[in-house]
Amino acid sequence: MAEERSEEVKLLGMWASPFSRRIELALTLKGVPYEFSEQDITNKSSLLLWLNPVHKMIPVLVHNGKPISESLVILEYIDDTWRDNPILPQDPYEKATARFWAKFVDEQIYVTAMKVVGKIGEERDDAAVEATRDLLKLLEKELVGKDFLGGKSLGFVDIVATLVAFWLMRTEEIVGVKIVPVEIFPEIHRWVKNLLEIDVVKKCIPPEDEHLNYIKARMDRLKIKPV
CATH class of the missing domain: 3.40.30.10 (Glutaredoxin)
Incomplete structure (x- = not known):
């Protein structure tokens, strides 16, 4: 409480x-x-x-x-x-590691993925797709043997990485590029299923249909054409 x-x-x-x-x-x-x-x-x-x-x-x-x-x-x-329900680890090393992965999501995965989903024009940059996958493979490896990026429970990195689960992966349907295919990223897909079992997470992500309609409308305004 x-x-x-x-x-x-x-x-x-x-x-x-x-x-x-x-x-x-x-x-x-x-x-x-x-x-x-x-x-x-x-x-x-x-x-x-x-x-x-x-x-x-x-x-x-x-x-x-x-x-x-x-x-x-x-x-x-x-x-x-607010100290209740801590999202960062208490151990200094584990806390530093969590900060590292959070910055990795924002400064590496997000920035690289935007070269794919934010590209204006009909041609998709295949090199950017592969670069994004290469970065996601590091996240995939980090999830092996874990329910969450924070370990056994939802934590700081999981909260930050919802960007991958509920934005990047949803955008795939619109842009026509499967950036996170389940055959390459089974751990990430398993992690997303775990996230969706948490009521707080379900409450705090945008409704999928409304969200996809927003993304489509935004792409139309920016004249981004799905491939």
């Missing part, structure tokens, strides 16, 4: 953003009540620009009037502030 405090917690986010949804997941897992403020990322509000003047991006967590930006930073702040 979350600590009883008189606190004001507000999240500026966007319903289809994996970076926003990971914060919702952490807050829900911790049992922290919060107010959600939906943001239009194509027409940024004056509040968002004021609270995050450096990157001007969601998500932004506002805790008792103080803004915190960047999703990985926010996740650590949440874990440090």
Whole structure:
């Protein structure tokens, strides 16, 4: 149960953003009540620009009037502030390892995968597909013998890597490129099934049909043509 405090917690986010949804997941897992403020990322509000003047991006967590930006930073702040249901390991080495894999997901897998799913035009970059798979193979190896990337229970890396499970893998249906085929990535697919057995996770991911419609509409606006 979350600590009883008189606190004001507000999240500026966007319903289809994996970076926003990971914060919702952490807050829900911790049992922290919060107010959600939906943001239009194509027409940024004056509040968002004021609270995050450096990157001007969601998500932004506002805790008792103080803004915190960047999703990985926010996740650590949440874990440090609300101690119940820890998402980061307590052991210093294991904590450092979790931070490493979280940065790997955001700085390597996400950036490389965007060269595939975010490519404008009819031709797909096969080299980018293979580069993304090569990175995912490292994540696949990390899952061998584990129920979750955090070990036996949902943890920091799992929350961050929902980006793979519920964004990258859903996008495959639209762009026509099977980036994470089950025959190559059985451990990742097993991990996704484990995630979907957790009520908090199911509550904090976008409804699939609505999400796919949003992605399709966004691609149309950007003139991205599925192959």
